[in-house]
Amino acid sequence: MVIYGLALMGGCMIVGTGLGYLIGHLVGIDANVGGVGIAMLLLVIIARHLMDRDQLSKLAQSGIQFWSAMYIPIVVAMCARQNVVAAYNAGALAFIAGLGAVFAGFLLIRPISALGEKSDPLPPLGEEEAALAAAPASKGGK
Amino acid sequence: MDILVHAVTKYPLVTAFVVVGVFMYVASIVAKLFNGRVHSSAIAIVFGLILAFIGGKYTGGKHGIADVSLFSGIGLMGGSVFRDFAIVATAFGVKLEELKKAGIPGVVALCVSMILSVVIGAATAYAFGYTSPVDMATIGGGAATFIVGPVTGTALGASSDVIALSVAAGVVKSISVMILTPFLAKIAGLDNPASAAVYGGLMGTTSGTAAGLGATDPRLVPYGALTATFYTGFGCLVVPSIGYMALVALFG
Numbered sequence: 022m023v024i025y026g027l028a029l030m031g032g033c034m035i036v037g038t039g040l041g042y043l044i045g046h047l048v049g050i051d052a053n054v055g056g057v058g059i060a061m062l063l064l065v066i067i068a069r070h071l072m073d074r075d076q077l078s079k080l081a082q083s084g085i086q087f088w089s090a091m092y093i094p095i096v097v098a099m100c101a102r103q104n105v106v107a108a109y110n111a112g113a114l115a116f117i118a119g120l121g122a123v124f125a126g127f128l129l130i131r132p133i134s135a136l137g138e139k140s141d142p143l144p145p146l147g148e149e150e151a152a153l154a155a156a157p158a159s160k161g162g163k
Numbered sequence: 164m165d166i167l168v169h170a171v172t173k174y175p176l177v178t179a180f181v182v183v184g185v186f187m188y189v190a191s192i193v194a195k196l197f198n199g200r201v202h203s204s205a206i207a208i209v210f211g212l213i214l215a216f217i218g219g220k221y222t223g224g225k226h227g228i229a230d231v232s233l234f235s236g237i238g239l240m241g242g243s244v245f246r247d248f249a250i251v252a253t254a255f256g257v258k259l260e261e262l263k264k265a266g267i268p269g270v271v272a273l274c275v276s277m278i279l280s281v282v283i284g285a286a287t288a289y290a291f292g293y294t295s296p297v298d299m300a301t302i303g304g305g306a307a308t309f310i311v312g313p314v315t316g317t318a319l320g321a322s323s324d325v326i327a328l329s330v331a332a333g334v335v336k337s338i339s340v341m342i343l344t345p346f347l348a349k350i351a352g353l354d355n356p357a358s359a360a361v362y363g364g365l366m367g368t369t370s371g372t373a374a375g376l377g378a379t380d381p382r383l384v385p386y387g388a389l390t391a392t393f394y395t396g397f398g399c400l401v402v403p404s405i406g407y408m409a410l411v412a413l414f415g
Contacts (some may be wrong), residue, residue, distance in 0.1 A: 088248055093381060107340075122280045
């Protein structure tokens with residue numbers, strides 16, 4: 022059933038958030054440290070485990086893929102609720118500090134990436150793929 | 164007229180689906196005009212930001228178009244619940260091997276970027292006359308993300324105008340990441356999972372990386388989001404403590 026996929030994902034998220042707050046609590050801050058990231062790792066590992074045993078039905082997978090495909094529209098909605106006016110009116114200090122951090126970041130992508138094992142560039146996106154690409158699972162899954 | 168208003172405001176989230184759907188469609192048409200050189204999702208994101216600007220100007224609120232009652236569903240659809248749920252969903256189908264390759268560079272990026280953001284933020288603050296370690300740490304936190312800034316400022320007892328500045332710096336960062344990423348991706352070598360993880364660790368802003376990678380290549384989203392989601396928590400931990408102490412040692 023579709024809901025199984027959602028429940029699996031939701032379960033990962035609840036556990037991840039719990040662990041995130043636990044980490045925060047342990048180091049003495051009231052914040053969620055990496056909860057979403059932990060949830061993602063859990064989902065990757067558990068989904069792989071279930072799919073290797075054919076225990077995640079096509080329908081359950083489609084429940085997850087739906088949300089994966091909703092990613093871009095949700096991000097567009099997220100952009101529409103940003104405080105753009107505040108950024109626009111921020112003044113020189115905020116602009117220099119914010120933009121400086123961004124440009125420094127872009128400059129460092131190549132050198133820091135070079136520290137790890139080489140990772141191959143993804144094949145170029147076709148037009149059809151670009152529209153569907155928010156659901157990478159359709160290619161990766163069994 | 165009343166009936167019409169009722170029809171669109173009765174189910175805010177449904178209205179949001181329709182509005183965003185129309186946006187995506189218009190963006191895909193505009194993308195064709197550009198001969199496909201610009202992703203339609205990048206165009207839709209810019210539309211969203213323009214709409215947010217109009218909404219913010221019109222209402223004077225903080226949540227862009229979502230403060231207009233007609234579009235309140237956008238606030239729900241683009242809020243952190245749906246965003247985080249969708250980000251987790253993108254992890255489905257990710258290859259564990261790629262994640263492992265991205266691990267160490269991702270962690271390095273996280274640490275380097277935190278130091279760098281605080282240094283850039285604090286230096287800018289210093290140049291503008293905010294020379295106390297508390298103010299410098301707060302604005303440095305803002306240059307990390309718009310959550311780290313106020314968390315640091317509150318913990319250290321910074322004044323509210325300094326906290327507001329730190330939020331503004333963070334908002335500038337996150338919105339410029341959204342806009343600049345698709346244009347700088349090629350030059351910066353942002354075309355594989357490992358570099359996406361590094362990028363997430365370097366930029367840190369979850370909303371910025373979410374939109375930036377979405378507009379560049381949606382397949383990279385899970386890798387970038389994974390490291391970015393650790394950033395704010397990590398920043399809230401180290402900036403008010405280690406960051407502040409380092410600034411006190413240097414300028415106190």
